[in-house]
Amino acid sequence: MIIDPIKQMQDEQVMIQQAFDEVLNVYTHSPHRQKVEIIQKAFEFANEAHRGIRRRSGEPYIMHPIAVAKIVAQEIGLGSTSICAALLHDVVEDTDYTVEDIETQFNKRIAIIVDGLTKISGGVFAERVSEQAENFRKLLLTMSEDIRVILIKIADRLHNMRTLGSMPPAKQYKIAGETLYIYAPLANRLGLFSIKSELENLSFKYEHPETFAEITAQIEAESAEHEQIYSEFKTPIEAKLKALGFTAELKERVKTVYSVWHKMQTKSIPFEEVYDLLALRIVFEPKPEMTEQEQCWIIYSAITQIYRPHPERIRDWVSTPKANGYSALHVTVMGPHGRWIEVQIRSTHMNEVAEKGLAAHWKYKTGEQRDDETELDKWLKELKEELKNPTPSAVDFMDNVKLNLFASEIFVFTPKGEIKTIPQGATALDFAFLLHSDLGFKCIGAKVNHKLVPLSHVLASGDQVEILTAKMQKPQAEWLRFVVTARAKTKLENALKKELTSVSQTGQKNIEEELKKVSLAPTPDTIQRLVEYYKLADKKELYRQAGKNYIDLADISKKIFKPRQPNLLKKFVTLQFGSSENKKGKDEEEIAVSAHKVDRKKTFRLTDEKSGKSFRIAPCCQPIPGDDVFGYVDEDEVVIVHKRQCPEALKLKASHGERIVTAEWAMHKELSFAVTVEMNGIDRIGMLREISRVVTDEYSINIQSINIETKDGIFYGRLHLYVYGTEQVNNLCMKLLKIKGMSSVKRVEA
Numbered sequence: 057m058i059i060d061p062i063k064q065m066q067d068e069q070v071m072i073q074q075a076f077d078e079v080l081n082v083y084t085h086s087p088h089r090q091k092v093e094i095i096q097k098a099f100e101f102a103n104e105a106h107r108g109i110r111r112r113s114g115e116p117y118i119m120h121p122i123a124v125a126k127i128v129a130q131e132i133g134l135g136s137t138s139i140c141a142a143l144l145h146d147v148v149e150d151t152d153y154t155v156e157d158i159e160t161q162f163n164k165r166i167a168i169i170v171d172g173l174t175k176i177s178g179g180v181f182a183e184r185v186s187e188q189a190e191n192f193r194k195l196l197l198t199m200s201e202d203i204r205v206i207l208i209k210i211a212d213r214l215h216n217m218r219t220l221g222s223m224p225p226a227k228q229y230k231i232a233g234e235t236l237y238i239y240a241p242l243a244n245r246l247g248l249f250s251i252k253s254e255l256e257n258l259s260f261k262y263e264h265p266e267t268f269a270e271i272t273a274q275i276e277a278e279s280a281e282h283e284q285i286y287s288e289f290k291t292p293i294e295a296k297l298k299a300l301g302f303t304a305e306l307k308e309r310v311k312t313v314y315s316v317w318h319k320m321q322t323k324s325i326p327f328e329e330v331y332d333l334l335a336l337r338i339v340f341e342p343k344p345e346m347t348e349q350e351q352c353w354i355i356y357s358a359i360t361q362i363y364r365p366h367p368e369r370i371r372d373w374v375s376t377p378k379a380n381g382y383s384a385l386h387v388t389v390m391g392p393h394g395r396w397i398e399v400q401i402r403s404t405h406m407n408e409v410a411e412k413g414l415a416a417h418w419k420y421k422t423g424e425q426r427d428d429e430t431e432l433d434k435w436l437k438e439l440k441e442e443l444k445n446p447t448p449s450a451v452d453f454m455d456n457v458k459l460n461l462f463a464s465e466i467f468v469f470t471p472k473g474e475i476k477t478i479p480q481g482a483t484a485l486d487f488a489f490l491l492h493s494d495l496g497f498k499c500i501g502a503k504v505n506h507k508l509v510p511l512s513h514v515l516a517s518g519d520q521v522e523i524l525t526a527k528m529q530k531p532q533a534e535w536l537r538f539v540v541t542a543r544a545k546t547k548l549e550n551a552l553k554k555e556l557t558s559v560s561q562t563g564q565k566n567i568e569e570e571l572k573k574v575s576l577a578p579t580p581d582t583i584q585r586l587v588e589y590y591k592l593a594d595k596k597e598l599y600r601q602a603g604k605n606y607i608d609l610a611d612i613s614k615k616i617f618k619p620r621q622p623n624l625l626k627k628f629v630t631l632q633f634g635s636s637e638n639k640k641g642k643d644e645e646e647i648a649v650s651a652h653k654v655d656r657k658k659t660f661r662l663t664d665e666k667s668g669k670s671f672r673i674a675p676c677c678q679p680i681p682g683d684d685v686f687g688y689v690d691e692d693e694v695v696i697v698h699k700r701q702c703p704e705a706l707k708l709k710a711s712h713g714e715r716i717v718t719a720e721w722a723m724h725k726e727l728s729f730a731v732t733v734e735m736n737g738i739d740r741i742g743m744l745r746e747i748s749r750v751v752t753d754e755y756s757i758n759i760q761s762i763n764i765e766t767k768d769g770i771f772y773g774r775l776h777l778y779v780y781g782t783e784q785v786n787n788l789c790m791k792l793l794k795i796k797g798m799s800s801v802k803r804v805e806a
Contacts, residue, residue: 068116072103075122079129079139088135094162098140101161105151113222120215121146127211131251133412138204141169145208148174165202172205173212206242207413213239214251217258225718226656229686229700232259233709233716247380247413256314263700264317264684271313274327282310282334288392289363290336293399296358297340302351304340309400311335321701324734324802332388335398339407348403349374352385355401363389366396374406379465379477381409466517478515481540485511488523489544496547498525512538533559533600537593560596563603570612581672581690588675589616654689654717661722662697671695671719673729677702677805680729682782687719688712695719721781728758728778731785734804738797739771746795751775755788774804 076099080092102121109117125142128134140162147153148170155174159167217235220228236259243252261268286308297304311319311333319330338355342348352374359365369388377383384402391397402410465477468487478490484504488511489496502509503522515521531551539545567586568578576582583595590607592598601607654660654670662671662681671687677699679685687695688708697719698705709716735747744764751757760776779785789801 072116072118072122075119075126079122079126082126082129083136083139086129086133086135091136095136095139095143098143098162098166102143102147105147105153109150111219111222113219117146117150120219123215123218124208124211127214128208131214131412132207132211132248133408134204134207137165137169138208140166141173141204142208142211144170145173145212169202169204169208172202173208203246207246207248210239210243210246210248210251214255217255220258220262224657225659226716228262229718230709230713230716232262233706234713235259236263237706237709243413245380247378247382247409249382249413250411251413253312253315257312260314260317267317267684268313271316271327275310275313275316275333278333279310282308285334285392285395285397286336289397292362293336293338293359296362297338297355300354300358301343302340302355304338304355307337307339309335309337324804326802331396332398334391334395335400337400337402337407339402339404342403342405348406351403352401356385356387359387359389359399359401363391363397365389369396369398376467376475381413384410466515468515468517469520471520471522473520479541482515483511483538483540484509484513484515484521484523485535486539486541486544487515487521489539489541489547491523493547495523495525496544497531497551498527498529500524500526500529511535537597559603560599561603563599563601566602566609567599567612570609571617573613574617576617577692579691581692581694581696585616585675586612654687654693654695656689656714656717659718659720660687660695662719663722664724664727667723667727671697674698674702674704676704678730680731680779680781680785681721681723685719685721687717689715689717723781725780728780730760731777731779732804733775733777733785733789733792733801735771735773735775735792735798735801737771737795737799739766739769740797743771743795743797747773747775747792750791750795751777751788754791755784757784757788 079099080095083095084090084092099122103118106117106121111117111120121143124145125139128138128142132138144158144162144166148155148158155167155171158170213235216231220231223231235255240252240255240259243249243255290306290308294304294306311330316327316330316333319325320327323329340351340355342351366388369386371384371386373383374385383406384400386398386400388396388398466480466482468476468478470476470491476487476490478487482490484502485496485499488499488502499511501511501524502513503524504513504515504519506520531548533552535548536545536552539548564578567583571578571582583598587593587595587598589611590598590601592601598607602609660671662685672694673679674688674696679697679699679702684700685697686700686705686709687697688705689695695717698708737743744762748759748762751759758778760778762773762775764771764773766772777785777788779788785803789803792798792801
């Protein structure tokens with residue numbers, strides 16, 4: 057078939073124009089001031105700049121900026137300045153035009169946003185970890201100057217994720233990992249709930265395609281039943297709301313595939329035990345004669361007259377909205393067929409903020425500054441403070457801020473009754489730093505609900521906290537073990553910087569000297585083994601403890617990395633015939649090692665022959681053949697194999713994208729791997745004997761140990777086994793589950 061290039065070009069121009077017309081259509085139907093001319097000008101400028109350039113998928117490159125502009129307008133709800141910046145966001149990066157050209161052609165604000173987007177182009181993370189962290193800091197700095205930079209960047213990432221299928225697998229893992237690590241939490245923090253959910257779902261789809269397909273099929277299989285339940289459930293609610301004079305829209309919602317999987321993982325439960333799959337969202341038009349909060353509670357009262365509520369599943373974010381602006385009233389009630397159903401009650405304004413984020417309703421509807429300080433204002437203000445005094449290590453700074461991006465919020469009160477928002481898991485010392493740096497540095501304890509507690513006391517929502525101080529108190533390095541907020545960590549580390557730097561350098565030097573004794577270099581993998589052996593949080597803590605002589609470094613050569621016993625025959629031959637051959641062999645070995653470089657573009661095959669030589673199993677998640685895995689290439693070109701869902705792996709994918717390789721199992725059941733199986737059920741005589749019979753007689757599996765405990769007629773047990781792969785352990789679990797009295801059998805992390 058002969059393709060006419062002129063006709064193809066004409067067809068593409070029609071396609072491009074149609075796509076841009078959709079953006080204009082969204083914008084002209086928005087409440088923003090209509091500035092169609094400048095948007096048209098930005099489109100024509102970008103279209104000309106990108107002419108002839110194509111994406112990896114083969115489509116004209118301009119389709120990407122247009123798609124980003126549509127997301128910015130339709131899904132985030134931003135105006136003309138942001139739409140123009142979205143259309144122009146890759147012009148400076150990919151063409152000869154400069155930021156100054158953008159300012160001359162358009163205006164300074166558009167140029168500033170495009171410049172911010174150019175600085176963080178190519179993803180948050182560059183090639184080396186220090187650069188990656190610096191880029192992350194740069195992103196936050198740019199965001200604190202104009203929030204629209206990160207909103208457009210999130211839209212850019214969303215479109216890239218939607219079109220990720222055209223990328224090679226290794227690139228997919230890297231981008232998906234980075235998205236889950238940074239962009240989804242950022243979207244959540246900015247209130248972009250639907251975008252956050254889609255980013256999580258798409259990341260999961262590329263990281264675990266088989267599991268994604270499996271859970272999707274399970275959800276779809278129940279769709280007919282769900283529709284019937286919804287129909288029965290909402291009919292009396294609709295009638296009740298109508299009788300009360302409310303105009304409301306009722307929307308059904310099923311939990312996303314990622315959130316179902318995440319719950320299965322965190323709770324260690326099968327799909328059948330995820331009971332909160334269903335939710336009903338009520339979006340009502342508020343009446344002018346009373347507050348939206350009052351109307352939410354009236355609707356809540358009406359629903360609980362029809363269905364019985366779960367006593368522990370009421371979430372009141374109407375009285376105290378989340379830090380990202382989310383406001384709604386959630387209640388879980390017992391619906392038809394014995395199914396728990398969550399009901400979310402929102403006004404139309406609450407729903408718009410929940411869908412498009414607080415930022416979209418912040419300062420860009422009218423272009424005027426608002427007098428009232430929102431939670432978003434407070435967060436950006438705090439972010440600016442942290443950026444003024446960054447930690448010595450940019451990587452540490454990235455980790456600190458990440459803690460607060462992921463954390464859920466709780467609400468605590470000052471002695472005077474003022475409410476404060478703080479991340480879940482925060483301690484009394486975190487709260488002291490939240491109030492003021494000096495309070496944190498001088499803090500000696502706290503009174504929580506009028507009871508004396510230590511600095512490390514973890515706060516709960518609703519606590520009233522009074523901070524106790526002493527003039528002589530000084531910040532302690534040990535405090536870093538239990539503070540969790542970025543603010544507290546940053547302030548503490550700056551205060552302790554000189555002392556900590558000196559101590560850490562000493563510790564690092566001592567560790568490197570010990571490693572030399574066993575001829576090892578301080579590679580990331582080696583350091584990680586030390587961190588795990590001494591049961592510490594990270595290498596930073598390892599260096600500190602080593603510098604203060606809190607840990608016995610002699611274990612490095614005596615226990616952790618025992619030197620091999622010399623081969624006596626080889627020693628005898630060397631003594632008798634000299635060492636020239638030995639030297640030659642060593643040289644050849646060094647050449648062979650240096651020649652071995654892992655091809656990042658190819659899939660790395662995990663074979664029996666390569667085990668322990670070219671690849672090693674990560675101790676943090678201990679994958680076995682059959683698990684979804686990927687490889688991280690360390691400094692010695694050895695592939696460290698991680699499960700794709702491993703938390704440490706998630707960080708590696710985001711921080712070391714260039715070292716990630718796809719990996720597949722090609723083992724021949726010659727090697728066995730350690731797994732742990734957890735069981736519980738009704739205790740009876742002979743249960744242990746029957747379990748042992750199934751494991752050893754029917755499956756010939758080697759048992760490392762069995763731990764069984766019984767309490768009030770229920771037994772809880774753990775089997776530590778050596779298996780060939782997931783198929784063997786899955787078959788064993790199914791067989792054990794058939795034993796009389798057995799209630800649950802599942803593989804768990806060791």
